[in-house]
Amino acid sequence: MLECTIAGSLPKPSWLAEPDRLWAPWRLSGDALAGGKRDATLIALKEQEDAGIDIVTDGEQSRQHFVHGFLENIHGIDFGHRVEMGIRADRYKALCPTVTGPLSLSGRVHETEARFARAHTRRPLKFTLPGPMTIADTIADAHYNDRPTLAMALADLLNQEARALEADGVDVIQFDEPAFNVYLEEVGTWGIAALERAAAGLRCRTCVHICYGYGISANIAWKETLGAEWRQYERIFPVLARSRIGQVSLECRNSHVPMELLRLLEGKDVLVGVIDVATEMVETPEEVASLIAEVARYVPLERIFPCTNCGMAPLPRTLSSAKLAALGAGSALARQRLC
Numbered sequence: 001m002l003e004c005t006i007a008g009s010l011p012k013p014s015w016l017a018e019p020d021r022l023w024a025p026w027r028l029s030g031d032a033l034a035g036g037k038r039d040a041t042l043i044a045l046k047e048q049e050d051a052g053i054d055i056v057t058d059g060e061q062s063r064q065h066f067v068h069g070f071l072e073n074i075h076g077i078d079f080g081h082r083v084e085m086g087i088r089a090d091r092y093k094a095l096c097p098t099v100t101g102p103l104s105l106s107g108r109v110h111e112t113e114a115r116f117a118r119a120h121t122r123r124p125l126k127f128t129l130p131g132p133m134t135i136a137d138t139i140a141d142a143h144y145n146d147r148p149t150l151a152m153a154l155a156d157l158l159n160q161e162a163r164a165l166e167a168d169g170v171d172v173i174q175f176d177e178p179a180f181n182v183y184l185e186e187v188g189t190w191g192i193a194a195l196e197r198a199a200a201g202l203r204c205r206t207c208v209h210i211c212y213g214y215g216i217s218a219n220i221a222w223k224e225t226l227g228a229e230w231r232q233y234e235r236i237f238p239v240l241a242r243s244r245i246g247q248v249s250l251e252c253r254n255s256h257v258p259m260e261l262l263r264l265l266e267g268k269d270v271l272v273g274v275i276d277v278a279t280e281m282v283e284t285p286e287e288v289a290s291l292i293a294e295v296a297r298y299v300p301l302e303r304i305f306p307c308t309n310c311g312m313a314p315l316p317r318t319l320s321s322a323k324l325a326a327l328g329a330g331s332a333l334a335r336q337r338l339c
Helices: 030-050 111-119 132-136 147-167 184-198 217-223 233-241 259-265 285-295 317-338
Strands: 074-087 092-105 126-130 172-176 205-209 247-251 269-275 304-308
Touching (some): 030 317, 126 132, 126 147, 147 184, 184 233, 205 269, 269 317, 285 317, 304 317
Parallel strands (some): 269 304
Antiparallel strands (some): 074 092
16 A cells, blocks of 8 residues: 655756756757666666655656657647747746647657666556647647647547557556646546547556646746635546546645545545655655645545655756655655554
8 A cells, every 4th residue: 555656757867958947958969868868767767766666657757848758759740830828828938839730640659768667677667648638738739720629639649659558568657637727627528538538448557647737936826826725626526536547646745735625536546746846845754654644534545646746857856866765755654654
């Protein structure tokens, strides 16, 4: 019980990409870049294992960004035609590639990194993919001109890759959908349908990550506008509980999510964010274990998976490593007390 994991991403070594930032430019090229990505993946796996993380990831070491890392292998998307646009309901601006024609995959997307990670750890392996609603919110559309239609086209491509990842030996496939806590009405009308289409036919564990975003200034400022209680989840948890997705990953540490809302996820595994990625303070094992105990008032122990609030890609590596250690030690302490 209480197997711990991370949301997905870890900081990249400074010799691979510029540190402490999202969309970090690569510092290598050609064969050196390919080798550097493999080396960084080994480091990410070893760091997680040393910290006592039970379900590991590749740390997204081969991707500049969790969305664009998938889009680079799709026909019909023009990275040479980027448009500055507001994403996540204009929370912040980003330079986004443009959909210029029908979408199709140009072969496998993440085969190399998934198989490499699978070959270098005996622990359960989770692999992350962007969710269809979030991708649709992070690209400019000059072809479909209808966001639900675009999301369904993306879901079909995600499903192709997800099925292949399962065949590669991946144990958990997680779809990252931060857009789910922004477009609350659309989650019910087409977001869940697109997500289930992306996960159709998978026999491995499936997860959706829906937290309030990276610990960057735009997200921190947005959270300050949400009031004393963050009740967005109250609208989408019942829809998620009825879905075919097995696990839900969300933010709990230093959030204002009322813990009683977790009851609305009855029947689902809950990846409980017990590590805050928006602060330089390192949690103690006691703090991690205490939050797990609080969540256990609302979620059965066998369905709790301690996790990070979100990805740690923008953090300094020393800080990320310390938080990994706190997650592993705190989860072990909670197992001693609660199991």
